Amino acid sequence: MLGSSVVIKNKKGLAPRYAFWDVDFDSGVISLNSSGGGIAIGATPIAAESYAKLALRQDAIHFDFFLHPGYLMVDVNPPLCLDVKDRRIADGTPTWLYPYNGSPAQQWNLIPLRNLNAFE
Known part of the structure; x- marks a missing residue:
């Protein structure tokens, strides 16, 4: 997984255990809900066109x-x-870090877990 x-x-x-993410507004970390906060979104290096990968929280x-x-x-x-690479909303499309340009591929809608009908 890492x-x-x-x-x-x-x-x-x-x-759902692979779809729900916890957003920590204090630390800025987005972690996989099923990991108890231990696995989060990372990238190496933190640079343009680096792919987002699952990483340890630290x-x-x-x-x-x-x-x-x-x-x-x-x-x-x-x-x-x-950013969603190539602006493709298709199964398996990777996410990556890209210079901010305000495109739809960079817009995210954060929905509270208590609103489970979002997954229906």
Whole structure:
């Protein structure tokens, strides 16, 4: 699991334990809910066009959720954003860090877990 790519998945047939993420607004870490916070989104290096991978929490990317609301920003110079590669919403499409440009491929809708109908 560690080192696996963070990809877009069709929710049909996907076990919720692989679909739900915890967003820690204090630390900026996004972790896989089923890992109890131990596995999070990382990238090596933190640079443009680095693919998002599952990493231990201590190696996670620290996102800034408030720099540009609706975007998962990494506060480096130039600012990077979690982006869906090639703007493809298709099963298995990888995510990566890309310079912030405000495109739809960089916009994320964070939905509370208590709103489970979002997965239906």
